[in-house]
Amino acid sequence: MTIDDFCKKLNDFERQYPADASDSLEEGAKKMVKxxxxxxxxxxxxxxxxxxxxxxxxxxxxxxxEPKAEIRNIAPHYHLVERGVKNPKDSHGNPKPEWQNALNKHKGFFEKSVQKNWAGVKRTMETTFFEKVRGHIG
Structure with a gap:
């Protein structure tokens, strides 16, 4: 059995056993949240x-x-940290360009974190799904 045949068989098992696929996706999503x-x-x-x-x-x-996992942040200021601030102003409405670097230093941290951790999470989901359907492979 080649690697392509094995991947095709795993995709078939995802359709045949959606509960197992959902469980492995949930475990992977929890690892991604951590x-x-x-x-x-x-x-x-x-x-x-x-x-x-x-x-x-x-x-x-x-x-x-297909099962789907949604990860989101409910903090009211999340969008300011994730997207950054283009024209920062103080509480009186006066422009403060010197604040721009400090307010934008974490811009895009969510996407960077997902890209950094995706390989490990994907490997976890594959192994847990394989362990769940191991008895069905013939």
Missing amino acids: AIKRDTPIGKSNHKRKLNKSWKMRMINAWGK
């Missing part, structure tokens, strides 16, 4: 809704469709 939490920038101020503690994961298992 990795994203580890890579999230931590601020110095003490307030509720820290970025690090605001990551949520939700599984969507629709009948007849």
Whole structure:
């Protein structure tokens, strides 16, 4: 059996055993959330809704469709950290261009974290799915 045949067989098993595929996807998504939490920038101020503690994961298992995991952040200031600030202003509305570098230093951290951890998470999902359907391979 070549590697292409094995990959094709795993894809067939995904369609035949969606519950096992969903379980392995959920385990991989939980591992990705832990990795994203580890890579999230931590601020110095003490307030509720820290970025690090605001990551949520939700599984969507629709009948007849592939399972899907949604990872999102519910912090109200997440978009400012992720996308950065183009024209920073102080509380009086005065432009503060000297703040731009400090406010944009973590720009794109979510995508960087996903790219950094994707290989390990994918390997985890493959191995857990293979362990679950090992008895069905003939």
